[in-house]
Amino acid sequence: MTDAPSDPALRFEILGGVRALRGDEPIDLGPAKQRAVLAVLLLHAGQPVQPHQIIDAVWGDEPPENGANVVQKYVAGLRRALEPQRSPRTPGELITLTTGGYELRAEANALDADRFQEGLARASTERKAGQLAEAADTLRRALDLWQGEALAGLTGPIFDSARNRLTDARATAWEKWADIELARGNHTGLMPDLARLIEQFPLREGLRAQLMIALHQGGRQAEALAAFRDARAYFLEEFGVEPGERMQETHRRILRGERFYAEPVDPWADSDDLPAPPAATASPPSFVQQYVPPDVTVVVPDHRPTSTPPSYPTGAAAWGLGPPAPPAYARSGRGFPIGEVIVATLLPIVICGLGGWIFFAYAGVRRQDKRQYLVALGYAALFVLAVFIILIDPSAAENPDPSSTEWIGVMLLAGVTVGSSVHGAVLASHPGDTPRSRNLRLQARQFAAFDPQRAHGIGIGRPDLLRAFDDGGLVDVNHVPGHELARLPGISSREAHGIVIDRLNRGPYTRPEDLIVRGVLPMRTVHRLSSRLICLPTPPTTTPPNGWPSTYPPHSAQHYS
Known part of the structure; x- marks a missing residue:
């Protein structure tokens, strides 16, 4: 942090919720997005942050229209909250606008x-x-x-x-x-x-x-x-x-x-x-x-083969007492969600299309996929349209034969029922990004941050290898072959080939954002895939003279994001 004119009693907290306090009194930081803008500035305190960097951090793949103006509005709101004595048209002393962007200048150890x-x-x-x-x-x-x-x-x-x-x-x-x-x-x-x-x-x-x-x-x-x-x-x-x-x-x-x-x-x-600290940059971080946790002693499993995909046994097989056990996710019986497939198939049929949208709304919440909300809205609208067509039939009520209008409504209702049933079954049979997958990815990332050398040894982020665990679909950009990269949504075969060539010519990536910096992938693609990507370094191949396992380089853990 750098010293600058500021209220000496002003403190900031991020080890919990994002808060600002004057003395012991919390300050109203306004709406959630405004607090998020403050968090970005706190994470780069003492350094200028460009508006587009704030937009990327706070809004991700869904930036607002006139994003720079929205950021300016939130910065103005933060200035009013944090510097209430400042005259409206005078420059901010705590959050300043420089040629490099917005910069938060707080007292030393205010964070x-x-x-x-x-x-x-x-x-x-x-x-x-x-x-x-x-x-x-x-x-x-x-x-x-x-x-x-x-x-x-x-x-x-x-x-x-x-x-x-x-x-x-x-x-x-x-x-x-x-x-x-x-x-x-x-x-x-x-x-x-x-x-x-x-x-x-x-x-x-x-x-x-x-x-x-x-x-x-x-x-x-x-x-x-x-x-x-x-x-x-x-x-x-x-x-x-x-x-x-x-x-x-x-x-x-x-x-x-x-x-x-x-x-x-x-x-x-x-x-x-x-x-x-890492090598000097334009602005000291x-x-x-x-900050990276101190060195951790790690061990690469010495049974790891060099030319064939590894299979890591569990149970009795780990002691050489039997054949390797099947992967944990296969043993758990959760590889194919048969229950969800049955529900998604039968729900629209049981209630005649009325619930065709319910499973897709559930899938949107479960998978954090906003596209499913649109699908649910579409099926709901088609159901309402079919019922409306049937109800507005102009023919006489005593006529026993259905009119052409009624037939149109009935056929549309049948189409909605069958279509949502089949569509729901197909969607349910492909689990996608479920809470369990996200939790498995989180566990695998934590393991990699704690023990990166062993994480590489057991194949975290390597869907091309036979493994005895499920890492939730992580992909190690530094080590997977090109055809696995091309299977990721949004990455073409040419882009996958470019990633492989780039890491061979310019060295491994330290974090997924390097794909943007090196111009290999567009920002939107990397942000969309950020929860799936991980960058594990290649472990050293030399063995220390004393025969003990070497200590992993101290600055590697900060990049497993």
């Missing part, structure tokens, strides 16, 4: 995410000085700044990416706090917190290893081993992989009955405190843009 970073840095200094109690207290105060999910209520690739980075930073801070508490011998009081944190961050193997250590240190070895079995079952079921080296080594030491933290240690001696 709670920056105060969170400052707490982590102070805790690092304190633990280096051997002040473990003070470092643990500082971390807890920093973590207390969180009031829920970061940027709560905001959706879109920009906000989702920032939310993932902040969530990873939060989980890492909890791990470091737990390390200090274990080093201080506070294993008993730590157990409830670790159990809660594992539910909140199920993919963080560090937290699971710490719970095992706390149970073991408390004389509850059987429960510590049970915690490992539970963790192993979770990772095998969800991803078809064994737990990482840290959990494996902790498990071995518990089996041998070894003690942990037998004497005072530096719990972070083998890891960097905070990552160094804020903490929200650059």
Whole structure:
């Protein structure tokens, strides 16, 4: 953040809902879109943001007409709310208009995410000085700044990416706090917190290893081993992989009955405190843009073949006791939604076309596909039209033979009934983007952010490989062949070929937005596919002389968005 003239009592929060406070009093930030504009400016605090960047972040694929004027209107509303003493026609001091766009100039540490970073840095200094109690207290105060999910209520690739980075930073801070508490011998009081944190961050193997250590240190070895079995079952079921080296080594030491933290240690001696900032850019990024959790030790499964698609067994097959089990999503019986197909087929027939629109409205909500709302509206309109034609029949009521008008209405009603029934069955048989798929993609992204090397090893984002898990349809732009890219909606065969050639000539992509920067795909296509795309780096092929697995480069996790 940069210092600039501003109300010193003005504070901003994004570690929860987006809020602004003057002292302890919240400020009315106006409509939801206006708060979203403020969030974009906060994520780029101290840097100019072009209006088109704000439009892309806030509205995505559905920009408003005269978008620049709409952004100007919302910025004016924010200025009135945040600088009430400013004269109407004087330039804004907090949100200024520069040649590069709108720039938010707040006081240093006015943003709670920056105060969170400052707490982590102070805790690092304190633990280096051997002040473990003070470092643990500082971390807890920093973590207390969180009031829920970061940027709560905001959706879109920009906000989702920032939310993932902040969530990873939060989980890492909890791990470091737990390390200090274990080093201080506070294993008993730590157990409830670790159990809660594992539910909140199920993919963080560090937290699971710490719970095992706390149970073991408390004389509850059987429960510590049970915690490992539970963790192993979770990772095998969800991803078809064994737990990482840290959990494996902790498990071995518990089996041998070894003690942990037998004497005072530096719990972070083998890891960097905070990552160094990335290479200099035109404007230095804020903490929200650059912070990445510290290095994580990862292991590539050594059974990964180099020339044939991998198959990662689960259950007895994982121990060589039988043939590989079928994929988790095939075992679950959810590969073909037979129930939805039956409902979609019978609903219009049972109620004579009246409900032909109901399934499509449901599909629009479930899949977050606005096109289905239009289909539902179309079937509803055709049903109303058919009934209207039948009711306005001009022929005499006592005439037993149906008139031509009535026949038209009846045929139209039959067409709506049969058409919506068949159409609904076809749509239901192709599950599309369901809540389950979105949840699977979220889990796979979290796994990739935590352990990118192993994520690459097991084939996350590789629908062309035989895998023992379902990642919700993610596509790894850096490694899938061209024909898989061409199967994505909106990407032609020529564009898919261009992506493959570009990544060969200019190196891998660090984030999906690089497809726009390099001119390979248009912005609208990338934004439409952003929930499906992931960019995993290729893991290093060299093995350190000591034979231990190498630590993954510290700045990679920020790009798994």
